[in-house]
Amino acid sequence: MMGAEPLIDFRAVSMEYQSTGGERTTVFRSLGLTINAGEFACVIGPSGCGKTTLLNMIAGFVAPTSGEVLFKGQPIREPGAERGCVFQEYSLFPWLTVEENVEFGLRCQGVPAGERRDLVERHLSLVGLANTRKKYPFELSGGMQQRVGIARALINNPAVLLMDEPFAALDAITRNTMQSELLSIWKATGTTVFYITHNIEEAVFLGTRAMVMSSPPAMIAHAVQIELPHPRERTTADFNAIYRELETALYSHIDPKLLRKS
Amino acid sequence: MVESSNAELSQHRQSQVAVWKTFARRMVPHIVTRSTVLGLTGVAGAVLLWQLVLSVALVDPRLMPAPLAVFQAAVEMAASGELFQHIAASVARALSGLVIGSAIGIAFGIFTGRVAVFGFLMEPIAQLFRSIPAIAFVPLAIIWFGLGEQSKLFLITFGVFFPVWINTLMGVKSIRPVYIRAARSLGVSRRQLLRLVILPAALPYIITGVRISVSIAYIMLAAAEMAGARTGLGQLIQESYLVFRTDRMLVGIIMLGILGLISDRLFMMGVRRLFPWYGAER
Numbered sequence: 001m002m003g004a005e006p007l008i009d010f011r012a013v014s015m016e017y018q019s020t021g022g023e024r025t026t027v028f029r030s031l032g033l034t035i036n037a038g039e040f041a042c043v044i045g046p047s048g049c050g051k052t053t054l055l056n057m058i059a060g061f062v063a064p065t066s067g068e069v070l071f072k073g074q075p076i077r078e079p080g081a082e083r084g085c086v087f088q089e090y091s092l093f094p095w096l097t098v099e100e101n102v103e104f105g106l107r108c109q110g111v112p113a114g115e116r117r118d119l120v121e122r123h124l125s126l127v128g129l130a131n132t133r134k135k136y137p138f139e140l141s142g143g144m145q146q147r148v149g150i151a152r153a154l155i156n157n158p159a160v161l162l163m164d165e166p167f168a169a170l171d172a173i174t175r176n177t178m179q180s181e182l183l184s185i186w187k188a189t190g191t192t193v194f195y196i197t198h199n200i201e202e203a204v205f206l207g208t209r210a211m212v213m214s215s216p217p218a219m220i221a222h223a224v225q226i227e228l229p230h231p232r233e234r235t236t237a238d239f240n241a242i243y244r245e246l247e248t249a250l251y252s253h254i255d256p257k258l259l260r261k262s
Numbered sequence: 263m264v265e266s267s268n269a270e271l272s273q274h275r276q277s278q279v280a281v282w283k284t285f286a287r288r289m290v291p292h293i294v295t296r297s298t299v300l301g302l303t304g305v306a307g308a309v310l311l312w313q314l315v316l317s318v319a320l321v322d323p324r325l326m327p328a329p330l331a332v333f334q335a336a337v338e339m340a341a342s343g344e345l346f347q348h349i350a351a352s353v354a355r356a357l358s359g360l361v362i363g364s365a366i367g368i369a370f371g372i373f374t375g376r377v378a379v380f381g382f383l384m385e386p387i388a389q390l391f392r393s394i395p396a397i398a399f400v401p402l403a404i405i406w407f408g409l410g411e412q413s414k415l416f417l418i419t420f421g422v423f424f425p426v427w428i429n430t431l432m433g434v435k436s437i438r439p440v441y442i443r444a445a446r447s448l449g450v451s452r453r454q455l456l457r458l459v460i461l462p463a464a465l466p467y468i469i470t471g472v473r474i475s476v477s478i479a480y481i482m483l484a485a486a487e488m489a490g491a492r493t494g495l496g497q498l499i500q501e502s503y504l505v506f507r508t509d510r511m512l513v514g515i516i517m518l519g520i521l522g523l524i525s526d527r528l529f530m531m532g533v534r535r536l537f538p539w540y541g542a543e544r
Contacts, residue, residue, distance in 0.1 A: 059447055081449030091440045094539050095462040105448040108458070138542040156449060 005073055006034035007160060007192055008058055013067035015053060027053055029217040040186055040193045042203035044246060045213030046254050051196045055162050058194060059085050081105055084153030088165040091149060092137040098148050099133035105156040123151040126185060143174040160192040179205055183230050204242050205232055212246055214253035222249035327509040335509040351493035356479040359418025364472050367423045371430020388428060396421035397485040409490040421482035422475040433467025434460060466540060469533055476529055480522045
């Protein structure tokens with residue numbers, strides 16, 4: 001029965017910005033997109049195509065100009081704990097320890113301290129950081145900070161984890177490790193992941209579905225269901241075939257002007 | 263009986279000596295650092311220079327007393343307990359003004375920073391008052407509140423309030439939006455947001471504001487006490503002026519400096535202890 005209704009449903013969503021010069025930019029025009037529960041959905045697109053806006057609409061940070069975004073059948077009006085966010089930029093609260101950052105969501109809901117401790121411990125070991133509880137974020141590396149960010153979002157047991165290029169600022173080796181760990185977390189928790197990236201390889205490695213966004217006014221130009229079992233090998237023929245398909249789709253839908261700008 | 267108590271006494275002394283030795287071993291390397299040694303050398307040099315200038319230039323000691331004379335005056339005042347009365351009165355005034363002014367300043371800063379209407383409403387007032395030296399209000403405060411504690415508390419609170427307000431406002435305005443977004447998507451309520459995010463995120467700015475205000479509190483204190491008071495270092499300076507006792511004046515002046523220095527150090531020590539992340543946040 002759950003399969004009947006998508007977890008997230010973009011219905012004819014349009015989004016316009018008015019720049020300070022009075023110029024109107026259409027980010028989306030009548031965009032439709034559904035995400036099902038349990039999916040690992042990756043969205044690939046060039047910088048400036050509006051993929052973060054897509055995520056921000058699910059998170060409830062911005063509202064569409066017209067149309068609506070449904071979450072479990074209800075229109076999204078504001079941010080909520082059932083839609084966890086992991087940001088690309090540094091977003092841990094610097095005034096809290098690792099432990100206090102992770103338990104933030106539980107504290108907001110008034111969960112008693114004893115119960116919080118157990119959950120914090122479990123989620124920190126889930127991201128492999130059991131012995132950093134008392135450290136402050138500034139004492140951690142970038143990769144460790146993102147792990148804490150993931151634990152912080154997961155502790156609320158969200159129905160969907162919204163991730164906006166979470167590993168883009170990490171070095172390549174750390175990034176690969178984090179990708180593998182994210183997959184085991186996704187398997188272990190059974191959560192839905194909505195993942196924004198500009199890295200095709202990352203999308204093929206992680207996603208159960210990869211979608212390519214075109215230049216604005218953006219639409220989902222191409223979508224591939226990726227059936228390869230996890231963990232995936234980055235060098236197999238199947239992997240490469242999907243990579244090539246997405247790459248072709250990506251470059252044929254990018255406005256050349258956008259490429260020159262970046 | 264006597265012997266045993268003597269033995270106990272010497273044992274007690276020995277253990278005390280041991281405690282002091284441990285204390286010295288642990289603390290001396292912290293206290294006797296390059297910077298403290300050099301700093302104290304600088305102070306000693308300045309005092310020497312002061313003495314030297316006096317002996318060369320043959321200044322009338324009634325106009326400018328020698329360092330030793332000032333020290334003697336300080337010792338006399340300390341022995342009679344007079345000095346500590348002045349210090350206690352001044353510190354109590356500075357501290358209460360600092361606490362009240364900071365509390366009001368922080369509340370105002372958050373209010374004007376978070377509620378756009380009040381921000382726009384208050385901004386020109388903030389800009390105007392910021393450029394008025396707060397000591398310009400001393401005579402007015404005396405007309406309003408008299409020469410008692412009220413006018414002093416008002417003046418110090420007033421002087422402290424503005425830097426704290428302006429800095430808190432800047433702090434609230436410069437909070438990275440991602441903190442608020444992160445908190446909101448973690449399920450923070452609007453009321454919790456203030457306590458759990460806005461206040462701590464603005465804290466580095468608030469700390470800067472309060473730190474500036476510590477020195478402003480002493481400026482206002484001196485001005486208010488010199489305008490008329492029964493006790494206090496400012497009153498000591500003013501009273502010594504009337505009886506032409508420059509040595510006592512200098513005791514008051516130097517004490518104000520020492521108090522300001524100690525207050526700033528204590529404040530920053532408290533900040534580091536309470537907020538270990540201060541200075542390391544991004």
